[in-house]
Amino acid sequence: MVFGKLPLPRREKPLAWSQLSHQRVRLLVALSGISFANILIFMQLGFRSAMFSGTTNVPASLDGDVFLVNETSQFLGNETFDKSQLYRAAAVPGVATARPFYYSPASWVNPDNRKTTNITVIAMNPAQPVMAVPAINDQLALVEQTDRMLFDVKSLPSLGAITQAFTAGQDTPIEVQGRKMRVNGTFALGSNIFKRGHIVISDVNYLRLFGATQANQLHAGVIKLEPGANLQTVMAELERTLPEEISALSHAELIALEQNYWAKEPAGIIFDFGTIMGFVVGVVIVYQVLYSDVNDHLSEYATLKAIGYSDGQLLLVVFQEATILAVLGFMPGILCSLGLYSLLSNLTGVAVLMRLGVGLQVFSMTLVMGVLSAAIAVRKLRSADPADVF
């Protein structure tokens, strides 16, 4: 008796636990089935979250209260507007600073194998930081020199062994958009499934890479409000002052714009579909496991019914069984999933996070499904005379 020494009233061992623990191998098979269903669902959710968290990485790490973008822009870097509008925005009451932000793909030649690929360029005025990433802001002085850049260490390996070369002190030039550039520092931001990696450069170097016409076109204006200024009032005033082609978005709206765009892309739809499939298959597995487990004990339940147990009491035993299986199966399921998430993060450079809410959702779904299938399995016992079930 485990609790023999505790001053607790002694209680009967739950029948469900006796039944489950009596057949160890069976229990193990049932638990691995439920764990597998959980892993399946978590992986699909993880892929989906990886896609979305990756896409909003850059907009989410911008440091501002209001963002000016071209009205037709569907995602960050999609469309541009004229730089002169930024000076007009700076004059709007309540605006403390209005800073330029460039976000554009550039060609990139892998220095190791000379293969041409592409990278995404983040450019800003080194005197006017716009990102809430300390590693970038601390090193902005390093990008003021001609043709110098900061490199994201979480970029994909297909861009070349840039980080390793930099740490080893090698100063090999890399061809970016036709110019030879050198790495002066690194930061960690992370890519997403549509982007190979990022570099940070100055607005002056951006002009050198892309020419005056493009340097005059901003992908976003990052606005900070004066203390005490009302966000809604300033946004309304910006919309009124600036030409119609420019929208003023709050930070949340900027992130939502990005999310909505990628969710409607074929890849987004495929990921949503995968999530639904994961759920359906997971639910079917949980149902099968519990149904067969309860079904195997049906004659024992019939015996108990024959000696005077009520349907309600037996239903309780079956619910206990479902709960035990759901809880015990969930634990290895979520542990394996966490391991696979970090493996996936390391392989892709895309952050794959387990959110508490999602974890709880999957757990309660497992539990509800388990209890429901147990109830269905035991229905036979409710309707029939015990003598028919032996």
Add this chain to the structure above:
Amino acid sequence: MEPVVNIQGLHHAFGKGSLAKPVLIDINLAIQPREIVILTGPSGSGKTTLLSLMGGLRSAQQGSLKILGQELLGASKQQLVQLRSRIGYIFQAHNLLDCLTAQENVRMALRLQPGLSYDDRTAQAIAMLTAVGLGHRVNYRPENLSGGQKQRVAIARALVTQPKLILADEPTAALDSQSGREVVQLMQRLAQDQSCTILLVTHDNRILDIAHRIIHMEDGRLIRTESPTAAAV
């Protein structure tokens, strides 16, 4: 005194409509308190069906079936559950729960009795198992018990709640002659101690002598009643 079992004009059929096959036809039977009755007859004569009807394990269709004062025809689910807990039912194939020890199996019946503490249940279960000669096997699972021992655990489970009626469906079918004999004598002795009534279905001729009355059944009808001495010949 009111009979423990009082059956009048009981009919029962399996199947529905034109396929209905009668299995019990016009059964009339009264069993008095403390009586030991053996019901015998060829397979398929309807013995087990009659017993399961009396145990509330099957819904009655037609006629009157009064067990321990409860009319079973048209009884509610709750009344049936109530009645089942007041009857000691011994199954043909012991029907013990494989995952539970002998003591735990016996406790399953005690757990339905209100007002018993955990320690009361332990004491009663062990006392009952000792009474059936299994005091040294209380923590054994059915897989580690012999056929006769399993059937004795099943008897302990049926008797531990001190029911006023025991229904036993061929309790010796799976046993050799000696353990069969022992099991039946055990039932007889315990029943006398607890002053309860026993109805025993069997075709085992070796145990007929324990009965006060032997009833023969054929093709769904009770055809004759004898005293045990006449039947033993």
